Amino acid sequence: MQQIFSFIIKNSNRLLFLLLLGISLSLTIQSHSFHRSKIISSANFLSGGVYERINSIEEYLHLKEQNDELARENANLKSLLFKTQDSTKIPNLDSLKGVLPKDIVVSKVIHNSFNVKENFLTLNSGTNSGVQPDMGVINSLGIVGIIDNVSANYSTVISILNMESKINAKIKNSNHFGTLTWDGKNAGFVQLIDVPRLASIKKGDTIVTGGQSVIFPENIGIGTINQIFIPDEKNHYYTISVRLFNDMTNLGHVYIIKTENSEEIRNLENQRKDE
Amino acid sequence: MNSTLIVNIFRFVLLLALQILVFNNMNFGGYVSAFPYILFIILYPVNGNKANLLIASFFLGLIMDLFCNSGGVHATACVLLAYLRPAFFKFSFGLSYEYQTVKLNDVLTPERFTFILLSVITHHIVLFLLETFQITFLLDVLLRTVLSALFTILTCIIIIYLIKPNKR
DSSP: OOOHHHHHTTHHHHHHHHHHHHHHHHHHHHHSSSTOSSSOOOOOOOEEEHHHHHHHHHHGGGHHHHHHHHHHHHHHHHHHHHHHSSSTSSSOOSSSOOEEEEEEEEEEEEEEEESSSEEEESSSSGGGGGGOOTTTTEEESEEEEEEEESSSOOOEEEEEEEETTHHHEETTTTTOOEEEEEOOOOEEEEEEEEEEETTTOOOTTTTEEEESSSOOOSSEEEEEEEEEEOOOOOEEEEHHHHHSSTTTSSOOOEEEEETHHHHHHHHHHHHHOOO | HHHHHHHHHHHHHHHHHHHHHGGGGGOOOBBBOOOOGGGGHHHOOTTTOOHHHHHHHHHHHHHHHHHTTTHHHHHHHHHHHHHHHHHHHHHHHHGGGGOOOEEEEEESSSSHHHHHHHHHHHHHHHHHHHHHHOOHHHHHHHHHHHHHHHHHHHHHHHHHHHHHOOOO
C-alpha cells in the first residue's frame, strides 16, 4: 500500500499530465466526430458575450457592404412581386410542393472562421429566439450552414466550409442530386460529389439545394459549376467544383429557417434511435 | 512568491485577450497565423511548480478551444508543451539549468532562441495535426507549421522585448 502511495507521489506530475492529456485528447476526438453535440463550443455565455462586444464595433466597418446587399435583395424581391399579376398580393406559397419554411429568424454572425478544416460560425440568437439544432442558415445570396449547438442567446453553425458537413444539393431545373462537401482547401469553392454521369451539365450551371433534406427548402442558391472532374472510367459519378455565390469570409446578417415538419421528423428520428 | 503569482495571472489573462482579440483575426493566405499566447508557458518561472503549470496550460488551451470551436486541440498542444518544457530547457541550456538562474525575458541569446524555437514548433505541429486530423493533409500541416512558427516566433520575440524590464 505504501509503495502505491509513494509511486503516486513520485510520479504525481506525470500522472497529472496523462490525466489532462487524456481529457483534452478525448475532447479533440469527440469534436471530430459528426452528429455529437460538442461540450466545448463558442455558444456559451463567456465567448458569445465577448464575440458580441467585438462584433458591435466591427459592424461599422461593413455597413456600406451590408446596405448594398440589402438593397440588392430588396430589388430582387420587388422584381418577384412585380412579376405576379397583382403586385400587392404576396404569392401563395401553399400551392407549391415540398417542405416550406414556417418561420424565419433574423440573426447576425458575431464570429466567423474560414481558415481551418472544420469551420464554425457563431450567431447572436439562441433558444430564446426559437433556434433549435439542425436548422438551416442562409443569407440573401445562398446557403451558409446548419445550426449545431444552441445556448439561450447564442448558437454555433457548421459552416458549409466544414469537411464534416454534407448537404443535399442538385442541379437547377433538373432532378440530379448530389452531396455537397468541402475538400478543405479554398474558401471560395465547395465540391458536389455523387452526381450521376447521366446528368447533362456544363460549366456555369447553377447548383441549388435539393428537396431531400428537411433542413433547407428546395431551390436555395449555392453556386455555379466551375469545373467538372471525371474521377475515372469505371466511376459513374461526377465530382463538380462549385464556385459559391456567398463570400464566406465576409458574412453579416443571416436568416435561420424553421421548417414546418421538422418537429415531426425529429420525433420520428428519435423514435428510431430509442429502439 | 506572491508577486510571481500575480504576474502569471496577469500574463495569462493579457495573452489570452491579445490572442483572441487580435491574433485570431490575423490570417495570411490560410497558412500563416500566430499563436503568441503560448508565451505564458514559455515564460513561466523555471523553478515554478510543475503541477500548477500543467493545470494552468490545460485551462489556457481550453479557453482558446472555447473561442475557436476546436474541441480540445489547443488544450492538448498546451499540456504537451508544458510537460515537455523541462526537457527543452535541458536541451537548450545544458543539464544544470535548474541551478542557473535562467531568465527568458531578457536579451536574446542562441540558447533562449533554441528554447523558443523548440517550444513553438512542438506546439504548432501538435496543434495543426490534431486540427486537420487526417493523414492526407500531412504536407499541408508541415507547411502551415513552418510558416506559422516563423510568424509566432517573431511576435513572441517582439512581445518579450516590449515587456522586458529596463532596469539595467
